[in-house]
Amino acid sequence: MNSRTIILSLAIITAGLVSCKEAPAPEPYGAIPTPQQVEWQKMEMNMFVHFGPNTFTGREWGLGTEAEDIFNPTALDCNQWASTAKAAGFKGIIITGKHHDGFCLWPNPMSTHTVAASPWKDGKGDVLKELSDACRKQGLKFGVYISPWDRNDPHYGTPEYNDVYVKTLQDVHGGKYGDVFEQCFDGANGEGPNGKKQVYDWPLFHKTVLDLHPMAIMFSDVGPGCRWVGNERGVAGRTNWSTLNTEGFTPGAGSPPTDTLNSGNVHGNFWIPAETDVSIRPGWFWRESENGRVKSVNDLLGIYYTSVGRNSLLLLNVPPDTTGCLHPVDSARMIEFKGALDEIFKEDLADGAKVNASSSRGRGFAARNILDGNYDSYWAAPDGTFEATLTFALKGKKTLNRVLLQEYVPLGQRVKSFTVEVASPDGTWNPVAEETTIGYKRIVLIEKVTTDKVRVTVKAYAPPVLNGFGLFMDTIYDRP
Numbered sequence: 001m002n003s004r005t006i007i008l009s010l011a012i013i014t015a016g017l018v019s020c021k022e023a024p025a026p027e028p029y030g031a032i033p034t035p036q037q038v039e040w041q042k043m044e045m046n047m048f049v050h051f052g053p054n055t056f057t058g059r060e061w062g063l064g065t066e067a068e069d070i071f072n073p074t075a076l077d078c079n080q081w082a083s084t085a086k087a088a089g090f091k092g093i094i095i096t097g098k099h100h101d102g103f104c105l106w107p108n109p110m111s112t113h114t115v116a117a118s119p120w121k122d123g124k125g126d127v128l129k130e131l132s133d134a135c136r137k138q139g140l141k142f143g144v145y146i147s148p149w150d151r152n153d154p155h156y157g158t159p160e161y162n163d164v165y166v167k168t169l170q171d172v173h174g175g176k177y178g179d180v181f182e183q184c185f186d187g188a189n190g191e192g193p194n195g196k197k198q199v200y201d202w203p204l205f206h207k208t209v210l211d212l213h214p215m216a217i218m219f220s221d222v223g224p225g226c227r228w229v230g231n232e233r234g235v236a237g238r239t240n241w242s243t244l245n246t247e248g249f250t251p252g253a254g255s256p257p258t259d260t261l262n263s264g265n266v267h268g269n270f271w272i273p274a275e276t277d278v279s280i281r282p283g284w285f286w287r288e289s290e291n292g293r294v295k296s297v298n299d300l301l302g303i304y305y306t307s308v309g310r311n312s313l314l315l316l317n318v319p320p321d322t323t324g325c326l327h328p329v330d331s332a333r334m335i336e337f338k339g340a341l342d343e344i345f346k347e348d349l350a351d352g353a354k355v356n357a358s359s360s361r362g363r364g365f366a367a368r369n370i371l372d373g374n375y376d377s378y379w380a381a382p383d384g385t386f387e388a389t390l391t392f393a394l395k396g397k398k399t400l401n402r403v404l405l406q407e408y409v410p411l412g413q414r415v416k417s418f419t420v421e422v423a424s425p426d427g428t429w430n431p432v433a434e435e436t437t438i439g440y441k442r443i444v445l446i447e448k449v450t451t452d453k454v455r456v457t458v459k460a461y462a463p464p465v466l467n468g469f470g471l472f473m474d475t476i477y478d479r480p
């Protein structure tokens with residue numbers, strides 16, 4: 001072998017090695033989530049628990065003057081709440097440790113208006129302890145809602161109250177209840193017992209929680225961890241960006257308009273995804289008169305589609321009754337809801353499909369990654385490509401009415417619009433959906449159709465990156 005041949009062979013070998021190498025991953029685009037925001041989003045459904053003096057008075061907003069002895073659940077069983085949540089496929093529980101009436105479900109040393117002054121367990125009980133233990137036992141995450149608005153605390157409306165509230169947060173987040181995955185801050189800011197309103201020190205409140213629980217997601221109208229979806233009906237925007245501009249806004253009266261909260265801001269500066277909070281009953285707290293008005297499975301499926309199916313997390317409130325247990329109607333409904341979801345999503349009709357992309361980045365980012373069920377493997381378009389089509393050749397003819405898409409959000413939310421088409425027997429393509437955003441998860445409801453090929457065309461602000469696709473037939477929800 002002469003030296004020329006050696007150089008040539010080396011060049012060929014090197015070229016071979018280079019072409020075997022994975023293509024570089026796409027650059028992140030715009031605001032991106034923290035790893036804990038991604039983990040939070042993957043929870044998809046959490047249970048909210050409104051419980052306190054209102055459970056016994058029938059009020060939605062307690063006055064703060066209720067005598068402590070009104071709180072006396074006869075058979076409180078947090079294991080029943082947690083096992084119901086678990087069986088229903090929920091991943092965490094958030095409890096109203098303190099609602100606007102100021103009553104604390106744990107013996108808060110900063111207040112006299114707490115379970116310690118109630119007859120329940122002779123004043124020795126602690127609902128947060130019982131619930132956090134029950135959650136741990138079931139493998140669920142534990143979260144809290146601690147209302148800043150307090151109609152009982154005599155300091156409310158003075159600068160001292162911010163200090164009381166900070167110490168209250170420190171007591172809950174100090175470690176005695178283990179990890180707290182979410183802290184809900186309600187922006188409500190009414191009058192306290194002396195008729196004054198409070199000027200909340202939000203940066204201080206946030207810092208207090210983060211110092212103790214850096215992993216906690218903080219909910220408010222403007223985040224910083226996640227945002228209110230703008231209504232209590234269970235409906236996220238059909239267009240729903242997980243990004244939001246927060247400059248100049250505060251939680252509560254100073255929050256962005258509700259339609260902005262509902263759909264986020266395209267190119268928003270911060271990653272603040274929507275959380276959809278809604279009650280299984282007309283009110284947030286249990287009351288006897290609403291036992292016949294618990295949402296139906298159909299209602300809950302509709303809410304699932306307009307929350308989880310629209311790039312939002314669902315926080316479904318299921319309030320315990322005066323015994324301290326979830327009412328049998330509510331707990332049964334939760335299990336029926338899970339049964340319906342299991343039935344709808346039991347068979348992915350895209351399984352075994354062959355997928356082709358109009359373009360791919362190269363090795364490591366093939367179109368088939370979208371079907372491999374691995375969250376972190378994805379198809380990505382090459383740099384400079386902002387529009388692409390994915391064609392799925394199904395394993396035979398399938399009848400379907402739901403199309404599920406997922407963007408790989410650790411790299412940002414990039415898709416601005418997409419269409420879905422299905423092939424008719426003569427090979428022509430029929431449009432069945434024209435939508436805007438995808439985000440973490442998007443489920444599109446289409447009319448029932450039978451086809452052996454589906455194609456999705458996405459337009460994006462950066463090379464699109466998709467990690468999930470599914471096709472399903474829902475015969476339960478009574479909408480198309």
Ligand code: FUL
Pocket residue numbers: 060061186187188277284
């Ligand atoms: C609102 C509160 O005023 C309601 O009572 C309820 O707790 C809801 C989840 O948040 O702002």
